[in-house]
Amino acid sequence: MEILVILVPLALMLGGAGLVAFLWSLRSGQYDDLDGAAWRAISDDDDETRSLQPGAAASSAKDWPRPRAR
Amino acid sequence: MQVTRDFSHYVRDAGEGVQHIDLAVEGVHCAGCMxxxxxxxxxxxxxxxxxxxxxxxxxxxxxxxxxxxPGRFIDRLEELGYKAYPFETESAEVAEVAESRFLLRCLGVAAFATMNVMMLSIPVWSGNVSDMLPEQRDFFHWLSALIALPAAAYAGQPFFRSAWRALSAKTTNMDVPISIGVILALGMSVVETIHHAEHAYFDAAIMLLTFLLVGRFLDQNMRRRTRAVAGNLAALKAETAAKFVGPDEISQVPVAAIHPGDIVLLRPGERCAVDGTVIEGRSEIDQSLITGETLYVTAEQGTPVYAGSMNISGSLRVRVAAASEATLLAEITRLLDHALQARSRYMRLADRASRLYAPVVHATALLTILGWVIAGASWHDAIVTGVAVLIITCPCALGLAIPTVQTVASGAMFKAGVLLNAGDAIERLAEADHVIFDKTGTLTLPDLEVMNAADIPADIFALAGRLALSSHHPVAAAVAQAAGAKSPIVGAVEESGQGVRATVDGVELRLGRPSFCGAETLVGGATLDPEASIVAFSKGNEKFILSVRQGLRPDAQAVITALKARNIGIEILSGDREPAVQAAAHVLGIPEWRAGVTPADKIARIEQLKQRGAKMLMVGDGMNDAPSLAAAHVSMSPISAAHLSQATADLVFLGRPLVPVVAAIDASRKALHLMRQNLWLAIGYNVLAVPVAISGVVTPLIAAAAMSGSSILVMLNSLRARSASREIV
Incomplete structure (x- = not known):
């Protein structure tokens, strides 16, 4: 039963990490446009449109639309 | 005179030498557009x-x-085929967005805590029937407390605040029993854990919060979404005014950037976007959006003009007034404030339910405690059982019963072209048994139509339409639109106050006043609609007359029939003249109508009907309707309505047809039915669960299972509000 000392904090940490990730995604405005996000995931265009490239968008936090009410 | 567009009002500084603007765009529907x-x-x-x-x-x-x-972006979007306009977030929408985010954060925290507490609870439940040591159980309970207490303190805020507000105002609402239940459950669990007891209810308390937050978030999100749509529609109306920035220089600026004292130019065919007084010029103005009166009014120096008036013939210079200066507005504002105060007394179904529910539940818990003490149990055991009764009756399903239906129903209404302005509009609309229509702009369309287009040869009509493109007169604009004209006739000349003329292939074309076209005889001979404006068109010696007026909404008659079929009383209250109102009432088959009614008269009539116990739906668009919209039990406005009316109305409908009125009534009736059904489901569940709780055999496992079971049942029932409504008209 000593394993609990490791497992319980580990489980809580994992849960906590999930919560932090959620709060971060909320803060960075990823829930502002759920319809658009669904389409962006499957949009397959090849040209270098900055705002359509998920990698480019994530690389600089500035590309996410900031919360409107700031 | 030079005209420039000035959007600087909407541009924000985003830091680091970057500027930011938000545009509302029409017609973006898919990934392709994006x-x-x-x-x-x-x-x-x-x-x-x-x-x-x-x-x-x-x-x-x-x-x-x-x-x-910024004007370049709008031009670029226009080239791409989208209509766009800069957008300024209203403070109401900012508040909705902030609230929505806050609820989502609470929901995230509560869901996290529920999952982790459950992870700790399940070993305890299974351990209680096998070989768990009391020390291990205590350890798990303490861990649960560590997670649940801070999470509940944070995620419970929406409920605690609202309950506190209600209690400070010496009333009660649904959040009061919720808050009491959660706090007692957590408090008792802490005490039980300290005493190494077998049962703790951390899981039930935090799960309750999670379920309720789901309901509340959905409700809020739907409201935020309708608010965004309404905001876009307002922005896309692109209300601008030509403001004088120099003695002879004007700039087209958004209305939001105009201040009292500014001078604006109002050209023929333009709708006035500000309230003010004419300082120079002479014209006829159409004030039907303000007063319901369709006859034109002469405007000259000193005449007050209101936002929404259409300028017909000449150019006017208008000095912008502060809102309170204009006398009509001041009167309407006074009536409006009065009516709004009266309306805020309406009590929502959820609060009415909780007003009955809370005392019964709290009394049951108290009786349980006393009963067990009398039966010989210790005070500790009796109190634990009493709190278990509170936990199991905590209105989880009751708290979800209404918001879930509301969310689903407002989604269905949204599809039918109806936006909800007020949270409790659905409940009130469902009770409506009497509809009062305004005529101008509500039963009729706000724009002009050519009534006798079918009587005129198509080629002649097309020619008249092309000629009309060269005029600013609103009647000419209606002719051009009806004819679908695209290319103006080169060399057409507008004679102010008379009409337009042009020469094509040596034949003179004229469009304008009958006298201008030499068609007086035609006008004299015909039986004419008293409502219509008559324009004449002449091509050489051929002469025609066109009758232009505000037509009834295409489905008005069908909607009236549908309302009658639902046993709803119908009445017209209009500020317009008697013949006009009588004609409309006759066509639509509405026996009850009143014409030439002032805003105060409208309210008086509504009060009179209220005395008889009628629940009124007022449908109106004019500024003169605003006070009666507020005074009625529930109210609705078309999207073309005056600002004040639109802001006052509980619901706003889009588009040309009138059918959203019936669709909204149907959807709300169905929704109210489902809300009641959900409340009964929730109460039925309590009737089954309470005896179990009173008998003292409830374990946290039973509480958690019962709570999620009833919540899911209620949510599933709510989804029935989605099903396609039957054919309406």
Missing amino acids: AKIERGLSAIPDVTLARVNLTDHRVALEWKAGTLD
């Missing part, structure tokens, strides 16, 4: 961000400060 717009705008040099929000139909744009004129 990619097209983003690519098209990013191609403009110096644009650093172009991002479409498909949910809200908006575009966020950023560019290097000072390099670009």
